[in-house]
Amino acid sequence: MNNNNDKRLNLMADVYLILFLTAMAAVAVLFGFMPHYVLLNTVYLGIAILSILITYFFGIIPGLIENLIFIFAQAIVMLYLNQTTNHVPLGLAFWLLVPSLLSFIFYGMTTKQQQLQKRNEALRTTLAEQGAFDADTSLRTTVAFLEDAKVFIENNKRFDLPVAMVVFRIRYYNELRRMMTDVQLRELLKNTSKIITSTTRDNDVAYYLDNTTPTWGIILHTDEPGAHIAADRIKNAFSKQLPQSGQLQNMNITLITGISGWDSETMTEPYDLVNKALKETEYDV
Known part of the structure; x- marks a missing residue:
């Protein structure tokens, strides 16, 4: 109409x-x-x-x-x-x-x-x-994350289910961006999103949180050690599958991760979960 x-x-x-x-x-x-x-x-x-x-x-x-x-x-x-x-x-x-x-x-x-x-x-x-989906990566956006995180946090309160957040960024992205063409950048974003979504479990939800500094996130019902296992699984899949891309074969591209667990005593909103995970990426060297 x-x-x-x-x-x-x-x-x-x-x-x-x-x-x-x-x-x-x-x-x-x-x-x-x-x-x-x-x-x-x-x-x-x-x-x-x-x-x-x-x-x-x-x-x-x-x-x-x-x-x-x-x-x-x-x-x-x-x-x-x-x-x-x-x-x-x-x-x-x-x-x-x-x-x-x-x-x-x-x-x-x-x-x-x-x-x-x-x-x-x-x-x-x-x-x-x-808008709940990013057009380039076909992943859910921050808008969707804020709504979904409320459900995860409510489950934590009612059923005592652990909640964790894993974020991913491209290591040395700014330096790599200056060496990459627009075609290579689009392929990097697309392939990274595909690898993350294909490696996560069915009940884990993946998001594309930031386009300026490409940031992916996954919210899970698990504790922090379990989140570390999920993050390592995705990083291993990334290191194996990305070099198979025709446009990115000769580039040394790796992921950095940050993990945070929901703490009802120190956290009040979903942003706290993301911000803590982003802070943790600084220590992934």
Whole structure:
């Protein structure tokens, strides 16, 4: 349904744009048919542009009011021309309609475009707030981790199940990044994510926690010694499988890990679990 609405808004914006260009083309043709009134037509065009600007900045009602004033002024000019020359070019009657028409079309075009911009902003906000998966790695994000960790922590409180967090980072990532191409980097992130998810147990949940400094995490129902076993298993699988990648064969890439266990006495929220594990990565040398 939302997709259909977006298509309709795009179509209406395009229609208004075509109508606006058509009206401006008609104005250009009018100039050619009345070479003796170029100055008057130029003044009228300037007033028409002023009407468009008023409509854009202040809304359709002030724009229409300005157009009514303009129509009244045109009537006075036509009466003056009739009195002085006994002839009023029929083409001038075109200006009775054109400014209002241009203002209305321009208002419709900008309104539809603004609606599209608002929908795009709302979509980006929704994806940022509710996005549970990272598009590049297909792993759950920090948003999902915060929700899942609450369940793990509640299980710890109710059933006394141990909870541990394991985080992984690429050793010397900043130095490696300067030597890697974008293709190699994408392959590294993709393969690392694949190795981590394929090596974890079914009841362990993997996440991609940070894209700036690529950080993976796993939350487990186990104690810290059990988490060390899981981390070693993943590191061993990484050291064996990553060199098989065509783009990364000649690069010495290893993982560093940090492990933390949930402590209800010193920890109050999921971030505490992650922050402690990240602190532990500093000692994995």
